[in-house]
Amino acid sequence: MNTEPTAKRPSWRRVLRWTVLIALGVFVVVVVAGAVWGYVVAGQLREEVAKIQAAGEPLTFTDLDADRPEVKEGDDAGRYYQAALALVRHEDSEEIWDAGRAYRDALSEIPTSRPADDVVQEVNRLLADNELALDMLDRGAERSGCRFDMGIEQGIAVCMERLSQARRAVRLVSLRTLVRASKGDGDGATDSAISLIRMARMFDHHPVMIVHLVKVACLALASQDTEIVLERGQPAEASLQNLQQVLLSVQLGEDLSRVALAERVYGLQLMRDQINPSLGKAALADQGSGALPERWPPAGFWNPPGRWMAVAYLRELAELVSASRQPWPQVLGAMEGVGSESSSFFPGQSPSFARAAVLTGKTMAFTRSALVSVMIERYRRANGKLPDALGALVPTYTKSLPLDPFTGTDLLYRHEEQSYVVYSVGENRTDDQGDVDSKEKSRRLIDVGIRIHLPRSR
Amino acid sequence: MSPNDPQIEAMLTRYRPTGPPANLRDRVLRLTGGRRSRWAMAVGLAIAALLVLSLGLDLASRQMMQETALALGAGRIEWTPEAEEMAQMLNGDGEGRRYLALALAAGAPHREGFPPRMPRIDASRMIP
Numbered sequence: 221m222n223t224e225p226t227a228k229r230p231s232w233r234r235v236l237r238w239t240v241l242i243a244l245g246v247f248v249v250v251v252v253a254g255a256v257w258g259y260v261v262a263g264q265l266r267e268e269v270a271k272i273q274a275a276g277e278p279l280t281f282t283d284l285d286a287d288r289p290e291v292k293e294g295d296d297a298g299r300y301y302q303a304a305l306a307l308v309r310h311e312d313s314e315e316i317w318d319a320g321r322a323y324r325d326a327l328s329e330i331p332t333s334r335p336a337d338d339v340v341q342e343v344n345r346l347l348a349d350n351e352l353a354l355d356m357l358d359r360g361a362e363r364s365g366c367r368f369d370m371g372i373e374q375g376i377a378v379c380m381e382r383l384s385q386a387r388r389a390v391r392l393v394s395l396r397t398l399v400r401a402s403k404g405d406g407d408g409a410t411d412s413a414i415s416l417i418r419m420a421r422m423f424d425h426h427p428v429m430i431v432h433l434v435k436v437a438c439l440a441l442a443s444q445d446t447e448i449v450l451e452r453g454q455p456a457e458a459s460l461q462n463l464q465q466v467l468l469s470v471q472l473g474e475d476l477s478r479v480a481l482a483e484r485v486y487g488l489q490l491m492r493d494q495i496n497p498s499l500g501k502a503a504l505a506d507q508g509s510g511a512l513p514e515r516w517p518p519a520g521f522w523n524p525p526g527r528w529m530a531v532a533y534l535r536e537l538a539e540l541v542s543a544s545r546q547p548w549p550q551v552l553g554a555m556e557g558v559g560s561e562s563s564s565f566f567p568g569q570s571p572s573f574a575r576a577a578v579l580t581g582k583t584m585a586f587t588r589s590a591l592v593s594v595m596i597e598r599y600r601r602a603n604g605k606l607p608d609a610l611g612a613l614v615p616t617y618t619k620s621l622p623l624d625p626f627t628g629t630d631l632l633y634r635h636e637e638q639s640y641v642v643y644s645v646g647e648n649r650t651d652d653q654g655d656v657d658s659k660e661k662s663r664r665l666i667d668v669g670i671r672i673h674l675p676r677s678r
Numbered sequence: 679m680s681p682n683d684p685q686i687e688a689m690l691t692r693y694r695p696t697g698p699p700a701n702l703r704d705r706v707l708r709l710t711g712g713r714r715s716r717w718a719m720a721v722g723l724a725i726a727a728l729l730v731l732s733l734g735l736d737l738a739s740r741q742m743m744q745e746t747a748l749a750l751g752a753g754r755i756e757w758t759p760e761a762e763e764m765a766q767m768l769n770g771d772g773e774g775r776r777y778l779a780l781a782l783a784a785g786a787p788h789r790e791g792f793p794p795r796m797p798r799i800d801a802s803r804m805i806p
Contacts, residue, residue: 248725255732255739262739266746273749280751492750527743 254524261527268534269488277481277541281373281426284478284485288425291365298368300360301422305385307353308392313384316391319343323398327448330673334402343395350392357393358411361418368422370431372486383434386422390438393419397445406453413449414466416442424475428486429576432479436576436583439470443586447670450597454675460598464617467591472584473548473625476555476577480544484537491530540573548584548625552577578647581625582668585644588622589669592631592642597672606635610642631669643669 269279278284291298319342326335334340347354360366370386371378393416400409416438423435446463449455455463536558543554555577592610595617599607607613610621610633624631624644634641634654641654646668656669 244725248728251732252728255735259735259739259742262742262746266742266749269746269749279749282751488750492747 258524258527261524261531264531265527265534268531268538271538272484272488272534278485279488281482281485281489284426284482288367289365291367295363295365297360297363297366297418297421298425300356300363301366301368301419304353304356304360304389305382307350307356308385308388309349309353313388313391315342316346316388316395319346320391320395320398323395323402324444324448327398327402327452332452343399346392347396347399353389354392354396357389357419358415361415366421367425369425370423372426372428372431372482373489376430379428379431383431386419387434387437390416390419390434390441394441394445398448401445401448401452404452404454406449406455407459409445409449409453410455410459410463413442413445414463416445417466417470420470426482426485427475427479428482429479429573431482432475433576433579435475436472436579439472440583440586443583443590443670446590446593447672450593450672457598457601460594464591464594464598467587467594470587470591472580472587476551476580477541477544479576480537480541480573484534484541487530487533487537494526543573544577547628548581548623549628552581552626582644582646584625585631585646585668586670588625588631589642589644591622592633593670593672596633596640596642606640609633632667639671639673641669641671643667 272279278286293299319339322339323335323343326333335343371382393412397409397412397416400412420435420438420442423431423438427435446467449463540555540558543558544551546554552574555574558573592613595613596607598617599613610630614621621630623629626644626646626649632643632645632651632654634643641656643654643656644667645651646666648666652667654669654671655666656671
């Protein structure tokens with residue numbers, strides 16, 4: 221009988237065998253889980269896109285343009301704005317900004333002072349160098365329609381370049397307004413302020429969030445300029461009427477819904493380009509173009525995690541679109557909580573939608589206060605005194621008074637011996653007694669509006 | 679050798695062990711080896727099935743992504759006679775056609791990262 225004990229396998233072979241088996245198991249689990257996850261989220265993504273389609277909302281920039289009114293070529297300010305941006309000298313934008321601030325500070329002081337001579341010289345040089353561009357902007361302001369394209373469809377780099385030039389142009393026009401007002405050229409200053417307000421139409425075509433925020437800044441600047449024009453310019457009644465008409469045409473509140481739709485279309489465009497295999501890296505490499513430019517989302521985006529992020533993004537944007545359709549001031553509450561960083565398609569890059577809504581509300585309050593101030597100025601000139609209440613402006617100067625976007629009620633009005641103030645309660649929804657000037661407090665905590673110092677106080 | 683050795687030797691000669699049946703080894707090995715191979719085969723088949731399922735799901739999800747891309751306006755290339763004429767102007771070879779296809783597929787030929795390097799244009803084709 222064979223009684224020899226069976227030889228045991230060496231332990232390293234058993235370890236190797238189990239390692240291979242476990243690795244194989246993990247590999248299979250990962251592959252299967254990835255495929256299942258990818259399938260599920262691809263279905264969810266398709267469903268989200270179908271929902272947008274079913275709701276009749278835009279999926280492409282072409283869809284987004286569908287509801288825009290046709291603009292005849294001769295009525296299009298876009299061509300002039302395009303020429304103006306090409307003509308704006310590539311000055312340091314901060315330089316223009318600093319000059320404008322120096323002017324504004326000097327003109328806002330009570331009693332008013334003149335800016336320093338070197339600032340005046342620098343500003344004159346800037347305006348002379350950009351005379352042609354300013355002329356184009358004025359010509360554009362006279363046109364009834366505007367189809368200026370900020371270029372977001374061609375990518376964020378192109379858009380940022382145009383936005384940067386547009387900001388320079390905005391500051392230059394604002395600077396010209398201040399210079400004219402400081403010289404007592406009220407009508408010229410008013411025309412310049414009107415040009416600036418009309419320029420805001422540049423940002424209406426494909427208004428993604430970043431474009432909208434620049435528009436908001438442009439209109440806020442125009443409202444500040446209106447304050448200086450009314451105080452220092454002494455424009456004629458006809459100029460004031462024109463200014464009132466132009467301020468009345470500013471419809472910033474309705475923009476939010478379009479901004480939300482445009483923002484989503486931009487995201488969808490990025491997704492489309494990532495999905496479309498004919499735009500793949502290999503195809504471009506074949507053309508000898510080298511590496512693709514850096515873009516978000518990164519390569520490999522359409523792996524399951526990328527699809528999952530895209531689904532989360534579209535769900536977030538669906539909430540945003542829904543919230544943005546609320547009337548003011550309910551829209552402010554509705555926008556809160558939308559755009560949390562955790563689910564954002566562009567983590568850390570997208571501005572807070574709630575914050576953007578507040579900024580929009582503040583600028584609405586600002587432009588509406590400017591509008592009411594113009595009416596008050598017309599009333600004061602006609603009657604030799606300030607109105608006791610804003611109701612006195614109706615119906616001679618307006619059919620109805622603009623509302624405070626933060627409360628949905630009338631704007632507030634206070635007048636004193638030497639000044640009056642038209643204001644909104646602002647973000648804190650509290651009447652801070654018309655404190656629109658306080659520099660010490662947080663800007664979030666004070667009222668938003670315009671204070672006009674009467675001529676005898678300057 | 680002790681005195682009993684012849685007896686022992688005689689006994690051993692009489693009781694020599696014959697060992698197990700010759701086919702026992704094969705029977706035992708076949709039994710255990712068969713179990714192992716069936717188990718391995720089942721696991722292998724399961725893995726293969728899962729991998730095939732994964733492949734199917736991946737293909738299905740790619741198809742869904744393509745449909746999504748189409749819904750978003752991608753890939754709607756209309757190869758019109760004008761496009762063909764333009765492709766001919768761009769040398770008419772694969773490079774020119776591919777360039778034009780990319781431009782049309784992109785929807786906007788100057789999209790970020792576009793156009794890819796322009797193919798050399800044969801001026802003689804453009805001058806009648």
